[in-house]
Amino acid sequence: MSVTPSASTAPDARAQFLDMLDASLQGNTLVKLVLARHVGADDTLQRIIAKPLVVKGQACLSLVYRHQTRDITRNLPLEQARALVDELLPASFRNAHLFNQDEEVQLNFSKKGKPMLQRHGAQAPRAAAPAEHDREKKRYLELSRPFLRDLGVTDRQGALIPSMSRKWKQINKFIEVFDHALASAPLAGDQALRVADFGSGKGYLTFAMHDYLTDRLARQAQVTGVELRQDMVELCNAAAARLEQPGLVFECGDVRSVVPEAIDVMIALHACDVATDYAIHTGIRCGASIIMCSPCCHKQIRPQLHSPGLLQPMLQYGLHLGQQAEMLTDSLRALYLEACGYETKVFEFISLEHTNKNKMILAVKRKSPADAGVLLEKIEQLKAFYGVKEHCLETLLRADGLIAA
Template sequence: MSVTPAISVDSLPVTPLDDREQFLAQLETSLAQNTFLKLVLSKYRGNEPELQRIDARLVTVREQPCLSFVYNYKTRDITKNLPLSEAIECIAGLLPAAFKNAHLLSLTDELQLVFSKRDKSQLFVGKSVQRDAPTAAHNREKKRFLELSRPFLADLGVTNAKHELVPAMARKWKQINKFIEVFAHALSSSPLREDQPIHAVDFGSGKGYLTFALHDYLRNSLGLEAQVRGVELREDMVSLCNAAAANLEQPGLLFQHGDVRTYAPEQIDIMIALHACDVATDYALHLGIRSNASIIMCSPCCHKQIRPQMHSPAMLKPMLQYGVHLGQEAEMVTDSLRALLLEACGYSTRVFEFVSLEHTNKNKMILAVKRTEAINPAELLAKIRGIKEFYGISEHCLENLLKTDGRL
């Protein structure tokens, strides 16, 4: 097999090869130098209606190195092993005739080849990083969920035309990465299946940073069939984000004008509501619960409902006479009740610190993942009653909504 010399990241802009040839050359080089980790072909546009993606990994068959292709269909998987030279020819024939997205991961580089509807290609190359060899048991490969080379980051102003981070967007970049990291862990433990379409809704999507990132991770990084909706009250933001989605040719991504209290989607598998003010968080959680969402992610803000109701127990009055402490206590009680109510509705729930949003110093997140096993909510409901009685709380918005539905 002839070996094309490795292509350095710095030389890519001046190479005479086109994007597709560069990608195939780097694939061949990674196989020849034994740095290949995996290849994913997604965005299938061929003639087999149930084929979704192809995953390829390196195997040895009868002492000969081969690429093992796993053809992922909606209801089954088919595996085919090909010698390396045949495998490269096969991949070349599939791009872009059958697949519009190819993701190559090696020990030194990460490449993303994307084709538009008219087969115009774009190649995005991640910075070279030293990854641990998979054979080193004591070393673990660092998980990277998002790269600066992703095209939506440039369109949203997070990176410049050279895919370099804009200094003023460093905080936003950190938030986006942490959000995807948290979501990825939640997805891995959720009952959602890769062979089924996934419907996600992001309430209060704003400029769409996290909405675009979620869509990109689901469809491009994981190759899943995902429909992602950003719901926002400000119509100018909706128009701005839809224009960006159209410019980037992002199928399955749509922004809509609406409010969490009135929005009624057909299906929600993933419900996100960051910086939902006061009881808007309760309405978002309620929508996620009654939609039987597998993943619910909320970042509460402006805890106003519980604080006026709270009667400081005698033992706590010396602490809670200070307004800042009373406010912090009210936030803790409000979100603890929310988490316990989610548990009572069949979710495994965590409350933890997140990266604060740019327009608020609030940094708490409530993450709920649907359990597969049934639970008895009686003990949890007793704990909720105990907390309310201790503080003299008469009502909680989420609890009232769930009672109205007959879920409690």
Template sequence: MTDTDLAAFNAPHLARFTTLLREAMAAGRLLRLVLVGYQGGVGEADAAGQPLQRVIVRAVVLRDEPHLSFVWRYPTKDITKNLPANEGVDAILAWLQAGAFRNAHLHTPSEEVQLAFSKKGKASVRIGKAAPGEATAAGEPDATATGGAAGAAVHAASAAHNRDKHRQLELSRPFLRELGVTDAQGHLIPAMSRKWKQINKFVEVFAAALGRSRLADKPAVHVADFGSGKGYLTFAVHDWLTNTLGRQARVTGVELRPDLVKLCQGVIQRLGLQGMAYEQGDVRDYHPSDLDVVIALHACDIATDYAIHLGIRAGAEVILCSPCCHKQIRPQLLSPHPLRPILQHGIHLGQEAEMLTDGLRALLLDAAGYDTQVFEFISLEHTNKNKMILAVKRAQPRPNDEVRAQIREIKAFYGIREQALESLLQADGLLPA
């Protein structure tokens, strides 16, 4: 069979497979596409210096537009590239037409579609049922439990809502072994299962925030993590940015305790991590020239205010905080008459101080030009607090007179004389006094 005859024979099979792929994407039912049996012919894979093991493709939403995310998996690294959906499908078809891969496996909640090439290069398409638990194993809702159009709708919503879940870290990542999350074989240590869940949840939140910000398409990202401790999340952010997204990342952990700084500097050195540093210091004394992302988890009392202020002053696009120890406002609080019988209980007064402190922080971030959310997060080490403040800088500023008036009214109602973040912003001229 000549090359022309072979191309003519394969054309309808490739067209059928491509149609099934586009239909799965349109219905929000694409769990993943896996290309295996690399034969050569894709320039960047040939130049990688390592054998390409497989390419894993998933649907994601970036800047409210459908994309395909390609993870090129090699023995010691993953490289991720994102393409607009149509452009991505065209690239897949071109590779398959050129014989770059021997097999392509299309996974949906109910089916597995396999495109295979024989030794003579003849294509065939086989359709079978999905393996039991396929949907839930992939981290997606089980459409078979919802059924029909409703199931498709569940997956369509899931593709947008969980667009970055597939980028969660893998247990094989070397930093997890160095930090004691996995053993020498890359298996999760049972006692660290809760920490592993926290790490992945944080990466999920971080990824969603990055996708909503002006950093979504920026090739280089500078992150500072204050009170970074042993660095579980600091290393995770660096690994996700560099290994999964292929970004040029500068990630700095800032920690007061010298033993933890030395430990993490050793991990960086042993793994040869580029663009990562660990420094001993305090958020109050840290003065970076530029920052894209500020992270501050476990920052006690007004240390959270200093971290938020630093982020605003540096023009950070994303600010992530998990506050604890709300001490500053509590002694100032009055108990307005309607609330006095409720607030006579110390536990209620503490809860009120926490709510007001973080509520004012969110309003001040709003006034400073950020879209802000306050939501429940998985409890983190050293604290039973599980609240997250997430702020993403707006592309365009808007008037803040109404928000500032709300802040004044709340302070007057509760007798709050001073709030640290407001004082810091006013001292720098970032908010009117």
């Protein structure tokens, strides 16, 4: 997919967008129009989604006004709907996303009212479906996105910097995992998402998450990066200010000191030792629908571990004992998540810090919880088999009454 963004200062960007909307309406190629980043007087209005509709033989646009707790639909003739869009941009909405059969076009307005137009051209049609090995790998982000340039992933021309190719691959893989989780999570499509990224570092994934939600999916999102290093927090907040990213903030602290009241998506990658347990506990306690963790440094379980008789010949080797402790630690974490009402997966993931720690625990809240009693019994059997007396996550969950004592 090719991307050709116009200059952000181009005075005719708004007029070009409206002309393309006219062409889509006249050529009957419009799929959907989304107006987002509402700045009007009604605080409950989130966005307007417009789709073509025929009412009593007359071509119209069906406009769905998405509010926090309700939807209002208006069906307007094309000419009247077109005039309304002209009136709303940018007075009431600072983002417009046009989807038609040929391309995607996005119009953004800065805080100072400067327009920026981006066009995402559709791939050329093919006579037959391509073979699997011929298909281009799907990218969830485009290299033209401004945050990638600001964070040093791309150069001024939007080309990938060779030394950042692995980082670019990691970012896309992370968004791919999140996208699949979001599709199955019990979250309303028009719901403003609250995301907490603990241990955000230089902010690559935090910016990517915010950009994917607000730009590609046109959803409202409040994304908070939490990082212990003050210099990294200041660096990321400065970048967010330059890029004019509302709803993206960075705070100094960790999962124990910065605890939001509510979270929809909780991220904690490479949280050392029991910090992963505190992060999972925070996600569960705050009602997160999606929990994404990449655990690191499994220190708590290993000193407790004794080798069951049959396994002693294998676990007499320190390397194997460490691997067993790691597997047991993360298996218990996954089972505790299952007992708390999540569908959980444990799989290999590309390392985000260029280490061999590439495991991810992904948990998505179930619509119908599993039998917690059966799962807790299995946990106790595992603990007894290996002689484990304490697991940090269990201690935290029991203290809050999230699992039975």
